[in-house]
Amino acid sequence: MLKAQSQSEMAYDKFQILTSTAIPLPLENVDTDQIIPARFLKATKREGFGDNLFRDWRYNGDDSLKQDFVLNNPTYSGKILVGGRNFGSGSSREHAAWAIYDYGFRCVVSSFFADIFKGNALNIGILPVQVSPEFLDKIFQAIEADPKAELVVDLPAQTISIAATGESESFAINGYKKHNMLNGFDDIDYLQAMKEEIKTFAEKSLY
Amino acid sequence: MSNSASTLFDKVWDAHVVRKIEDGPDVFLIDRHFIHEVTSPVAFLGLETRGISVLYPERTFATADHNTPTINQHLPVEDPLSANQLKALETNTAKYGISHWGLGDPKNGIVHVVGPENGITLPGMTIVCGDSHTSTHGAFGAIAFGIGTSEVEMVLSSQCIMQPKPKKMRITINGALGKGVTPKDVALFIISQITASGATGYFVEYAGEVFENMSMEGRMTVCNLSIEMGARGGMIAPDQTTFNYLEGRELAPKGEAWENALAYWKTLKTDEGATFDYELTYDASQIEPQITYGTNPGLGTGITQKIPTASAVKDGEASYKKSLNYMGFAENEEIIGKQVDYVFLGSCTNGRIEDFRAFASIVKGRKKADNITAWLVPGSHIVEAQIKEEGILDILTEAGFLLRQPGCSACLAMNDDKIPAGKYAVSTSNRNFEGRQGPGSRTLLASPLVAAAAAVTGVVTDPRELL
Numbered sequence A: 001m002l003k004a005q006s007q008s009e010m011a012y013d014k015f016q017i018l019t020s021t022a023i024p025l026p027l028e029n030v031d032t033d034q035i036i037p038a039r040f041l042k043a044t045k046r047e048g049f050g051d052n053l054f055r056d057w058r059y060n061g062d063d064s065l066k067q068d069f070v071l072n073n074p075t076y077s078g079k080i081l082v083g084g085r086n087f088g089s090g091s092s093r094e095h096a097a098w099a100i101y102d103y104g105f106r107c108v109v110s111s112f113f114a115d116i117f118k119g120n121a122l123n124i125g126i127l128p129v130q131v132s133p134e135f136l137d138k139i140f141q142a143i144e145a146d147p148k149a150e151l152v153v154d155l156p157a158q159t160i161s162i163a164a165t166g167e168s169e170s171f172a173i174n175g176y177k178k179h180n181m182l183n184g185f186d187d188i189d190y191l192q193a194m195k196e197e198i199k200t201f202a203e204k205s206l207y
Numbered sequence B: 001m002s003n004s005a006s007t008l009f010d011k012v013w014d015a016h017v018v019r020k021i022e023d024g025p026d027v028f029l030i031d032r033h034f035i036h037e038v039t040s041p042v043a044f045l046g047l048e049t050r051g052i053s054v055l056y057p058e059r060t061f062a063t064a065d066h067n068t069p070t071i072n073q074h075l076p077v078e079d080p081l082s083a084n085q086l087k088a089l090e091t092n093t094a095k096y097g098i099s100h101w102g103l104g105d106p107k108n109g110i111v112h113v114v115g116p117e118n119g120i121t122l123p124g125m126t127i128v129c130g131d132s133h134t135s136t137h138g139a140f141g142a143i144a145f146g147i148g149t150s151e152v153e154m155v156l157s158s159q160c161i162m163q164p165k166p167k168k169m170r171i172t173i174n175g176a177l178g179k180g181v182t183p184k185d186v187a188l189f190i191i192s193q194i195t196a197s198g199a200t201g202y203f204v205e206y207a208g209e210v211f212e213n214m215s216m217e218g219r220m221t222v223c224n225l226s227i228e229m230g231a232r233g234g235m236i237a238p239d240q241t242t243f244n245y246l247e248g249r250e251l252a253p254k255g256e257a258w259e260n261a262l263a264y265w266k267t268l269k270t271d272e273g274a275t276f277d278y279e280l281t282y283d284a285s286q287i288e289p290q291i292t293y294g295t296n297p298g299l300g301t302g303i304t305q306k307i308p309t310a311s312a313v314k315d316g317e318a319s320y321k322k323s324l325n326y327m328g329f330a331e332n333e334e335i336i337g338k339q340v341d342y343v344f345l346g347s348c349t350n351g352r353i354e355d356f357r358a359f360a361s362i363v364k365g366r367k368k369a370d371n372i373t374a375w376l377v378p379g380s381h382i383v384e385a386q387i388k389e390e391g392i393l394d395i396l397t398e399a400g401f402l403l404r405q406p407g408c409s410a411c412l413a414m415n416d417d418k419i420p421a422g423k424y425a426v427s428t429s430n431r432n433f434e435g436r437q438g439p440g441s442r443t444l445l446a447s448p449l450v451a452a453a454a455a456v457t458g459v460v461t462d463p464r465e466l467l
């Protein structure tokens, strides 16, 4: 059934194996209002949201940097953001996922994701990796011990590992989404390819 | 359990699956799509980039609400970025032939208020919008939930989204609610019990006497807050209360179509013996007026209680401490008597006529406290008109309050209605996140009655003492 997809161009970068250092944010319930506050949702285009990622945690009222926030700490860098449980709760704003992507992250790791955020992330090419609370602790410890510690996120094998120790855990993703992520495809192409089937169904529906 | 017994949720969901993808989501047909100025522009841009169009423009409805000012709506919008988004909505809807209730239109208002009051929202429908509180429409026995902008583009272009079927939870509350206990308290109570992520992965059905005896406005408040416990949405089986509310609404079916619809709607309930993945039961007598003290909606408690210690809450200690620190509160403090600077009555949670009636029932014959700045924002022009008709405006004016014009306002503070840094607001909206109501703002979520009690006393007050 995946063959039915007509793919003219990729919607976002393909995701295969990502080896990167990571930025730790060991807080629970990081909500989308923190990821991108509402006052920055006034654009009519999708670019540039990374500048305001975690705006109020990153900057003081006078736009100076808050030195104690992890994104302002040069010790930490990387394409992987590691958050506490219930990451991405709150508003459905896809801008939160855009901001994370635009800042340069390609993967978010947590022990638990809010539903809408998880769906939005997958739709725009960020891989949400859900690990056990124990493995999440290990990741935080590894980064604390060595900020240059690398994580290896292997989408084909569906595993995430801590490079230094070799400790590893597998994660879940459905076959359809995995195929999309591996190839940089998105749902809109899939739906366009089955438009006639949808029309037949929609035209006999009650509403 | 008989094999044929199914839940309300299953009945509506299964009727909308166009295609099942093996090891993937369902291709899910959407009956009604609401859009607003903030989460739709990029979706329209996507259509253009791909060279595709809107498949069923008559199934999408647009209103301007998130960004709109709540005073002087007849004047041009000052903020150029907001004005630009409003303009984009107008241009995009005109281009594709989508109905648009812009600023100044008599039908304009908050998307989740205007949908039901105009009869667009009906039982058995699937409804989505790029706003997480789309769950509101579940009050009518619809499956309704918030989506991201990529999905807005999917619905515009194909009337479908790709959606894995959530698990099912039922929350049953029997008994009668006590004096001063409102639907908002019921919802805040549940969230405080199961936390802000307690229903993640689930779709909730609310059942039992408390919901059966609730008005449509109250049911909308409860379903609205489903998202604050992490659920994708919540729903309540349609009944005579639902049918009475809908009959005669402008876009609701009429004549023979109404009779046919009614016959179908009456089948929309969970069958005896149908099973859920998770069941929760409470008794109405457990619930007192609620208020939140932290920075997620799960951090709330009965108004007469103290702020819990870190060990008594289910959030991690670091997050909890950060939360109390932000609020300027400490463990074990009394909540009653706390300082309040602002009161916000409004939003898609509590911006309906019943909420203004409740607020007025307390402020009647009293005066606004001097230290309070109050923003009373109706959910729509229709609500605004009703407030005037019922004489509520006179009561508010006599007590020293002003009525603003409809919109989302301080719920997300995208317009000028921002609570200043460090100030405390008792708000009837739905989120107390850091900075939600303006950078540095501190929000205590509560019912319209608690908001009114704070507005006339100047501090957090148990509304039962004023009823």
Ligand code: SF4
Pocket (backbone or CB within 6 Å): B065, B066, B110, B111, B112, B131, B132, B133, B347, B348, B349, B407, B408, B411, B412, B429, B430
């Ligand atoms: S009132 Fe608040 S929650 Fe409701 S639609 Fe507006 S912004 Fe969203």
